Amino acid sequence: NAGVTQTPKFQVLKTGQSMTLQCAQDMNHEYMSWYRQDPGMGLRLIHYSVGAGITDQGEVPNGYNVSRSTTEDFPLRLLSAAPSQTSVYFCASSYFASGRAYEQYFGPGTRLTVT
């Protein structure tokens, strides 16, 4: 199993450009999430999904869109990049197990710089 994969690893955008960060998992996990990690701050949830066709907003959703057409893929779209979106982005996935703690698997991250 490849686990959780993310592409690209690095990206530089100009203000106003749009792009899609890709995330895929091969563990048949229902839950998938996107986080951003900034210096001196904990990981912050952007959007998450509990299954194909179902998404919800996290703590910092503004400026980002997601969709979940398949169990495997959960792309994150930046609509119009801003310097405040310079960050490291992590995708994560896990099983859904009602009443039980679940292990979360993270991808390697995408380092995005917006100039």
Added chain:
Amino acid sequence: KNQVEQSPQSLIILEGKNCTLQCNYTVSPFSNLRWYKQDTGRGPVSLTIMTFSENTKSNGRYTATLDADTKQSSLHITASQLSDSASYICVVSGYGGSQGNLIFGKGTKLSVKP
């Protein structure tokens, strides 16, 4: 407000020594608490997950403890190795344990020196 506070922010120890990292939380209701290890430039990796009924859990040289009454947890690393140099993140899951209710601490950066 639900918060997770970790201490110290950073720590330097010599190889072979033990250390303990602290996590205090105000998340309520509480579902579970987990510790992650994050190597520089990589994604976090799960070390332990504990529910409110568990007060200790081990993973090799890592032992986590949980006191749900005082809302405190600790991560003890025994006989440290150079490869233990990383950030350690405490994460508390609120009601229902769903992905939308995970509260992340800012992490403790551990450096193990030879």
